[in-house]
Amino acid sequence: MAGTAMIWVFEAFVIAHIVTGATGLVAFWVPVAGRKGGDTHRRFGRIFTFSMLATGAAAVGISIATLIAPLETHPHLPDAAFVRGIFGWMMLYLAVLTVNLAWYGWLCITLKRDRAAMRTPVNLLLQGLLAALAINCVAQGILIGEALMIGISGIGFATVATNLFYLYRARPHPLGWLKEHIKALVGAGISVYTAFFAFGAVRLMPEIALNPVLWSIPLIVGLSIIIYQWRAIARKGGGRERKRPLTA
Template sequence: MSVSELFHLFVASHIVTGATGLLAFWVPVFAKKGGTAHRTVGKVFTVTMLLTGTAAIGISLCTLADPVSTHPHLTEHADFRDPALVRAIFGWMMLALATLTLNLAWYGWQCIRNRRDHTANRESVNLGLQAATFITATNCAVQGLLIGQPLMLGVSLIGWATVGTNLWFLYKRQPAANDWLREHIKALVGAGISVYTAFFAFGAVRTFPTLALHPVLWAIPLTVGLAIILYQWRKLARPRAALPAGQRA
């Protein structure tokens, strides 16, 4: 099987699992927390994010191996005629986003699975994904500097921030009662942001290549996702704020 054929196999898998996950994303966001719909569809979302991230890694590696045959439609566009640019954007940056998605989906899942045993969150896969995300984010920044693409630096900052906040929680000695839930929300909504961003930005390449790097297209999922996270965190804080100081976690 050629690199191009393998690439298209990964793309097909990415589209199927990604589209399923992006539709499933909204059910746990709006459904009653802890209810049947939230738990059931939330698992579907998490699994599809893990599969989507894995397929995206395959896409990025194929692009790195052969940027021209995997993206022949871009060779006719003035903005992407240089194979080095295609390799950087659709190879290195996608690899960073894919690793970030895997990190957030797995971490968010572990937060709820280990809510009664915080130290269990420090298992090898969880810690390994923090390291992998830091490495791919750092590489993304380096590659962005080499081609003069500030968007890649922005992706790197998100990756570093994710690793930093994840490790802060993972090694926190005495987490507050709702810390695991705050991290669960942050991570899984973050995974949704990551994949929506990829679908909007990289999906636009097929029809409007210049939109792939337009900051507005990248800002929309991030803004909506952050609003969801902050809203859910605020809801969590309300009952605690209503308690007398001595009864708060």
């Protein structure tokens, strides 16, 4: 009976994850490809941000249900240790990564240069939690012999390091808040596209689900978007902003 109840909980989280994730993945492209700063950009940016927060929360529920009942929630996969590693611990890590990036990116655009206001207990807790889960992802990857888990943990370490570097840097770039906003929200998009591609492929094409090439596609596309947007900021606004005094 407990196993049946857990399956129902798992399926409910999966449905919520798909609905909110699909909404966010569509909304993602409007602020990325459209005109920056207008009402449409802001409206779809909010939709994307809160969709990512909801998607990440649902993914936390999916991962916890998987850790509790791995074979009941994934009956097509016979190896409980593998299921816990990939669909439990790694999904939990990716879920917190998504929430971390979405929340951090939201703070960057709403608080802008006020980094002291961004150093809230929730934001700092998310940095510590993501670092712990990235370490755990490495450990679990070693235990089950899955190199992908070890490799993908690097994104979490880089996220925490760059977030904290900006939050505590003595003299940040005047447009650092905008660059961090882009990095974080595009990063959240990378995280969710990666999860949809990879975990969706387990059901449709299980033989390629853990192929590093499949996992690298969203990362390459996302990094290209970040670099392009950062260069656009430097071209259009960097000159004017550098004339302003640097603030802590």
